[in-house]
Amino acid sequence: MAIDNDVVAALKDRVLGPEHKSLPPAAWGKTVREFLAGAPHLDDLQTPVLTLDRSAMDSNLAVMADWARSAxxxxxxxxxxxxxxxxxxxxxxxxxxxxxxxxxxxxxxxxxxxxxxxxxxxxxxxxxxxxxxxxxxxxxxxxxxxxxxxxxxxxxxxxxxxxxxxxxxxxxxxxxxxxxxxxxxxxxxxxxxxxxxxxxxxxxxxxxxxxxxxxxxxxxxxxxxxxxxxxxxxxxxxxxxxxxxxxxxxxxxxxxxxxxxxxxxxxxxxxxxxxxxxxxxxxxxxxSGAYLIHDDGFYSGISPLAAGRTDHPLRSAMHGWARSVSRPETELALLDAGKRDFPFDEGLPVPQRMAGPAVQPIPEGATVTALNDQHTFLRLPGGSAADVPVGSVVRLGLSHPCTAFDKWRLIPVIDDSDAERPRIVDFLPTFF
CATH class of the missing domain: 3.20.20.10 (Alanine racemase)
Structure with missing residues (x-):
């Protein structure tokens, strides 16, 4: 037996509480198994939140296993x-x-x-x-x-x-x-x-x-x-x-x-x-440790199994989701995520899209220029006051999974990060 599957399965019986970032107070006191039984969606969680994409991880597991076997x-x-x-x-x-x-x-x-x-x-x-x-x-x-x-x-x-x-x-x-x-x-x-x-x-x-x-x-x-x-x-x-x-x-x-x-x-x-x-x-x-999660930054640029270098590439399985909390300037939006939430040592987050089906797209050229402890500076060159309005949620591509997981005791796993309303299918406790 390579790992004790019963001990691993028992992690779903852990009780949720205020120590688990992004979870709503309504989840406190429930076990992971009980909360998942309610078929929650990503928008049932608070921002900021880090998520893992189940479909991408499944693909990455198969890609790397096949590649190592053939090598x-x-x-x-x-x-x-x-x-x-x-x-x-x-x-x-x-x-x-x-x-x-x-x-x-x-x-x-x-x-x-x-x-x-x-x-x-x-x-x-x-x-x-x-x-x-x-x-x-x-x-x-x-x-x-x-x-x-x-x-x-x-x-x-x-x-x-x-x-x-x-x-x-x-x-x-x-x-x-x-x-x-x-x-x-x-x-x-x-x-x-x-x-x-x-x-x-x-x-x-x-x-x-x-x-x-x-x-x-x-x-x-x-x-x-x-x-x-x-x-x-x-x-x-x-x-x-x-x-x-x-x-x-x-x-x-x-x-x-x-x-x-x-x-x-x-x-x-x-x-x-x-x-x-x-x-x-x-x-x-x-x-190799990063292949399962991959990223939208350092490893996507250097891995031989990244898109553009192989017919069966790895896919980024982690994303950050952050909410606009301030629009103090026409070309600046402040999001509610920071260094305590997302990795930044191998490249800043990259804005990818707005969450939900009915929100305006992020303007071309939008760039994250800095992270404070609890704020993301999203610059919107040529943008208008209507772009990234207060309350809207931005999906961010992240770099370097090695410094992402240690910021979260419990990470939600969603079915598909490209879905209009991603569904939560699991939670992963981390041990740091």
Missing amino acids: GVRLAPHGKTTMSPQLWGEQLTAGAWGITLATGWQAQVGRSFGLNRIMLANALTDPIGLRWAAAESAAHPEFELFSWVDGVDTVKEMERHLESANVRLKVIVELGGPHGRTGARTVTEALEVAEAVHNSSRLTLAGIGGYEGALAHDRSADGLAAVRRYLTEIAWLHRSIAEAGWYGDRAIVTAGGSAYPDLVVDHLAGLADEEGAQGIPTTVVLR
């Missing part, structure tokens, strides 16, 4: 993007190999919902987290946890806290790059880390990996070249460790965020079938 790689989607056990379950049902998380606490949340294979894409040096990992692994041998190491000092710190443990934790040696994030800065340093893990009595060398998205931020020639060089080094590092005999009976090679999974496949997918690496069975794992 010969496995998926361990980065669960920190959503911190939604319901969505983790859907990804696993669609064929995901496991779920990736970023901190010891996140791994504990995942395990509380029955996740039995977690890639912890970070170093685990917190003593409480290490003791938990050792105890959980000892009590449940079927549970697989892979954490990362990028220095000999990290290996020593883990050994210090695991001195009394009676299990060996599985670790992935992380290769980084100049001006990147974590990760050994050179292949030589990564080999030293791998050797230290091989000689450890508390750790087992399970594979190698890294994150190419820290080395580039676009699809320029220079950016793509930097990613390709890095992935070539990962492949060389894997072969070197295999030839040294430092792996156990299998190996994992993991890379791939949501920006360059195509390059990861080009450079690493062949390792899964390679006979020259001392016959070590190798699983190549992508950790």
Whole structure:
């Protein structure tokens, strides 16, 4: 069992209350299941509100599962993007190999919902987290946890806290790059880390990996070249460790965020079938986290699976809905959403359309120019006082799902964000 479906299903029995943004007071005291039984629509909620599109998520699940399968790689989607056990379950049902998380606490949340294979894409040096990992692994041998190491000092710190443990934790040696994030800065340093893990009595060398998205931020020639060089080094590092005999009976090679999974496949997918690496069975794992939600900003501009780059593109599944609360100038509307509601770190929201069937369209050239804590500045060049009147609702395209979900404890799921009156079909609790 990849996840405990009964525990996930029980989330619908949670009681709604004032801590859940956008819900009307009439919903307080009801369970999620009871509120949904009333067949609510989006306009039954207050603004601002973030929504997820069920039809788009279903499409994205199928697109990515088919793409990974045809490429010969496995998926361990980065669960920190959503911190939604319901969505983790859907990804696993669609064929995901496991779920990736970023901190010891996140791994504990995942395990509380029955996740039995977690890639912890970070170093685990917190003593409480290490003791938990050792105890959980000892009590449940079927549970697989892979954490990362990028220095000999990290290996020593883990050994210090695991001195009394009676299990060996599985670790992935992380290769980084100049001006990147974590990760050994050179292949030589990564080999030293791998050797230290091989000689450890508390750790087992399970594979190698890294994150190419820290080395580039676009699809320029220079950016793509930097990613390709890095992935070539990962492949060389894997072969070197295999030839040294430092792996156990299998190996994992993991890379791939949501920006360059195509390059990861080009450079690493062949390792899964390679006979020259001392016959070590190798699983190549992508950790793409944003594909399920996609966006109307950063990922729509860089993903190889975005519209215009493939016959079966990903679709943006998240939108913001905000109400006009002030028209102090002819060419300015203030909406009731802000930084506390919608992501803004990888691009400001984009006005897409007015909600409802009988409202005038947004003028051409309308642009969001700023977000305050609780206001959106919608500029309307050449607009009139009749555009975006007070009380009207604007649908906004958003960028970067990784910083959208953490602003909402409960996210409504609608059937179709293009419908005249979208229907609410589910709610997703998040755990941040």
